[in-house]
Amino acid sequence: MGSMSLPKALPTINFSLEDLEAWDLFQVPLENKVKNISEEPYRGYIGPNPLMPLYEGMAIDNVTCPQETQKFRDLMWPHGKSKFCEITDLFAKLLGDLEHTVERMLFESFQIPQEQYESLASSNTHLLRFLKYRAPEDSDTIVRFPGHTDRNLTTIVVQHDVGGLEVRIKDGDWISVESAPSQFLFMAGDGLQVWRNDRVKACHHPVKHCGDKTRYSLGMFTFNKWRIPKEAKKAESPIKAYCGVKN
Numbered sequence: 674m675g676s677m678s679l680p681k682a683l684p685t686i687n688f689s690l691e692d693l694e695a696w697d698l699f700q701v702p703l704e705n706k707v708k709n710i711s712e713e714p715y716r717g718y719i720g721p722n723p724l725m726p727l728y729e730g731m732a733i734d735n736v737t738c739p740q741e742t743q744k745f746r747d748l749m750w751p752h753g754k755s756k757f758c759e760i761t762d763l764f765a766k767l768l769g770d771l772e773h774t775v776e777r778m779l780f781e782s783f784q785i786p787q788e789q790y791e792s793l794a795s796s797n798t799h800l801l802r803f804l805k806y807r808a809p810e811d812s813d814t815i816v817r818f819p820g821h822t823d824r825n826l827t828t829i830v831v832q833h834d835v836g837g838l839e840v841r842i843k844d845g846d847w848i849s850v851e852s853a854p855s856q857f858l859f860m861a862g863d864g865l866q867v868w869r870n871d872r873v874k875a876c877h878h879p880v881k882h883c884g885d886k887t888r889y890s891l892g893m894f895t896f897n898k899w900r901i902p903k904e905a906k907k908a909e910s911p912i913k914a915y916c917g918v919k920n
């Protein structure tokens with residue numbers, strides 16, 4: 674571990690889904706929701722499906738560009754929606770800053786020079802996903818999101834008032850993540866695991882049973898196609914074929 678320089682101030686995020694009117698977002702007609710599309714898979718609207726019958730998600734790709742938030746708002750609310758862009762842009766900026774701060778600290782612990790990190794991070798992109806998990810009709814026997822690792826580099830998840838998110842820690846135990854709009858979970862994804870040649874493990878996480886309430890959460894997904902550094906290739910453990918990435 675290198676010397677860890679703590680940021681002077683962590684961003685404060687005063688955010689609630691009510692402010693963001695995410696409740697309303699899921700009320701828009703399906704014909705508007707399905708206009709949330711992307712050329713990349715899984716970056717647009719995903720409705721309930723056999724694997725996740727209670728799930729619904731909508732996403733803004735490149736969310737740190739205000740034009741993208743506006744484009745999304747115009748698709749969902751063609752007659753306008755006050756404050757949506759203002760609040761989403763602010764939230765995206767704060768979450769982007771949080772992601773950058775935590776990632777910079779992580780790279781410092783890898784003893785990677787800061788300039789190298791900044792040059793890699795300058796091409797990061799961020800996707801914000803709004804998530805709703807409908808309450809099950811009878812008993813809560815359905816896992817709301819089966820266990821998985823995220824394919825991107827890193828993810829920050831914010832749960833609203835209903836929890837259910839669990840993460841597997843190093844020794845195989847599970848911890849459940851507290852739900853509060855001011856609690857942010859930062860996770861490594863497959864992209865970071867590959868880039869660090871397995872020295873960082875992608876975080877395995879399901880959303881478990883969480884009672885009879887509708888659950889809302891938000892995820893900020895960071896993407897980049899960083900080239901695997903030469904030093905990592907020379908290191909003791911060879912680069913493994915993983916997620917389509919080969920040495």
Ligand SMILES: O=C(O)CCC(=O)C(=O)O
Binds near residue numbers: 804878
């Ligand atoms: O809803 C959550 O808390 C987590 C969602 C998630 O893991 C994902 O979208 O990849």
Ligand SMILES: [Fe+2]
Binds near residue numbers: 823878
């Ligand atoms: Fe995930």
